[in-house]
Amino acid sequence: MHLSRRGLIGAGLASAGALALPGLVGPARALPRQGGSIRVAMQSSSTADTLDPAKGAMATDYVRHFCLYSGLTRMEADLRPRPFLAQSIETTDRITWAIALRRGVRFADGRELTSADVVHSLQRHLDPKLGSKVASIAKQFADVRADGRHGVIITLAGANADLPAILSQSHFLIVPAGEAKPTGNGTGPFRLADFRPGVRTVVTRNPEYWRDGEPYLDRIEIIAIPDEIGRVNALLAGDVQLIIAVQPLSTRRIERSSGHGILTTPSPLYTDLIMRQTELPTGNPDFVAAIKHLIDRPLIKRALFRGYATIGNDQPIPPFHPYYNPAVPQTVLDLDRAKWHIARSGLKGVRLPIYCSPAAAGSVDMASVLQEYGAQAGLDFAVNRMPADGYWSTHWMKHPMSFGNTNPRPTADLVFSQFFRSDAEWNESGWKNPRFDQLLTLARADADEARRKELYGEMQQLVHDQCGVAIPVFIHMLDGHDRRLKGMTAIPLGGLMGYRFAEYAWWDA
Incomplete structure (x- = not known):
């Protein structure tokens, strides 16, 4: 696969050969x-x-x-990576990546940027003594070595077409080699x-x-x-x-x-309602379906966020993302359908606490809205408002129903890997789906952007239909x-x- 420097990663322009990042294009300025x-x-x-x-x-x-500091790549408003300190990034198999650095770039102390600085900056994440916040992501760096003074070769443990996007994260900014710890001396x-x-x-x-x-x-x-x-x-x-x-x-x-x-x-920021699939009654598919039809998404957007939100559809990819699947049917408030699912599940009259907190933006009001609609459908919810301090360690994912809050990730792979993969540490609902896991691995390795969008689209459909997570809006x-x-x-x-x-x-x- 090859993209010209005038193209974009993710533009769907595929042919045999290498994968190359496009030229840098920044936001318009007047x-x-x-x-x-x-x-x-x-x-x-x-x-x-x-x-x-x-x-x-x-x-x-x-x-x-x-x-x-500066990074090898950076993301722009279209959520596609461009070269930054890297002059070019190329690969033929999404495993071995060749990076050519810009010449003449200098650190604040006047020293020239070289491949040694990049090798040091990437390898240091693998040192457990450092305590890097992206150590788990950096584990895929099987080898990082210099290729001359201005070249770097990165070999991954497995194919990953998202490496350029990963390198745009602030944690992977380049620091000078030879310093015991970064001092602010950057490019x-x-x-x-x-x-x-x-x-x-x-x-x-x-x-x-x-x-x-x-x-x-x-x-x-x-x-x-x-x-x-x-x-x-x-x-x-x-x-x-x-x-x-x-x-x-x-x-x-x-x-x-x-x-x-x-x-x-x-x-892509969202606050989500978590329904643990490992517990009852939240592990009952009809209960989950009923709850999703008890959510008044337009009301949440209008009343809770004053219109400063995008309607969600229980899939973690927002409508403005390149990989968004618009074919997933929009779930809407439907009391009759919710009542049907509740009757089918045999859970009418069940009493269940919902744990919420100001720590998860909008969750307290969302819980109150759900409580009201739940009562109309035959469910008895108790809203348990918890203080922000300690919420994530004490209540998040610790009850059948609670709220989470997920910050934007630079790639679809990261949000799916961290929150929806069967063995993910932050798999909020405890949902396990072998087909989803298989699609995630396939999408990560595939360089054909049209095919990746198709794979991510099927994953969104699976999450929407089967996962115990409701995403009312993107904030x-x-x-x-x-x-x-x-x-x-x-x-x-x-x-x-x-x-x-x-x-x-x-x-x-």
Whole structure:
């Protein structure tokens, strides 16, 4: 399979030969200016804040790391990977990958990027002492070796056409070889000026950055304001110029200000209702079918998220994803059908607790809506609202019915592998399907994009029809900004342009 550099991974252009990544295409920007300093308020910060991309655990880390480091590839708004520090990436079998690095790229300390840095950056994830957050993903790196000063050969344990997308994750950003641990010395758009874990990070423009004319801002200060109302107040008062994770109910306050706006990012983020297949009554297929027909998806979108959501269909791939299967029939609120399934299951009048928490966005209100419709269909649900602290360790997947919350993943393979594969650690409903597992392996190895879409489409149908997970909506990510901050567009891999706003933003003042 070969894709020209003008094509895209995932464009479905197949022929014999090698698989090559296309040229880099970034979000559209209009007449950017250089200069300006801004403050950004994130949700959280702690003494565990890190300069090591491998250990990044929260949005504040990801933003910091994308300021300081660059990756071999990067994802854009269309969810397809492009070369970045890599000049090209090619493979003939999806097992052995040849990477040619860009020449003349330098770290902030002036040293040139070479293959030794890439080999070091990828191999370090395999060291259990490091505690890499992507150690399980890196296990597929059977061998990583230098091929001259500017070439790298990666050999995988098994075929995986998604390697370019995997390498775009912040955890795989390139750090220099020879440092005991990363210090912020990277090839990214900014240099580290001040780093105080739990307090703030300050970065300044990197004059050695390899992309001509970028970045545009001179200085960025990153702080944390955990309280969402506090973040909004700081934005409107002019104390900060950009904030992450605005709640839908706060958008009106920001929109009423002529000097501020909302950046809306449709995303694959979802809060799901989990029905454990290993327990009763949630393991009863008729019970699961009844619950899915008791969910008022338009109401959840309208009332809970003020329209800032995309209707879901109990499949984890959103409608705007290249692999989305539109042929899966949309499940709708249908009380008569729900009653039929309940009668068939013999579960009418059953009393069952639903565990929810503010930790899973919207789950408390979703549970209340389900409780109301359940009563109309003959089910007696008790809504158990749990505090956010400890919810994931104490209640998530620990009861017949609870709620989860899944952040965007860069590939369909990752979300299916981590949450739906039979032996996945986070297989929320405990659903096991050999056919699904087989399709997952086939899709990972197949380079024919039309065939991969077909395989992922069948997997979505299986999840929709048989899995004990209900996905009512995909939640939009909302960021607030000073209108003088320009150049930002939506990248559906996280807030603040997939945490990469620093490369694109410019100050118009």
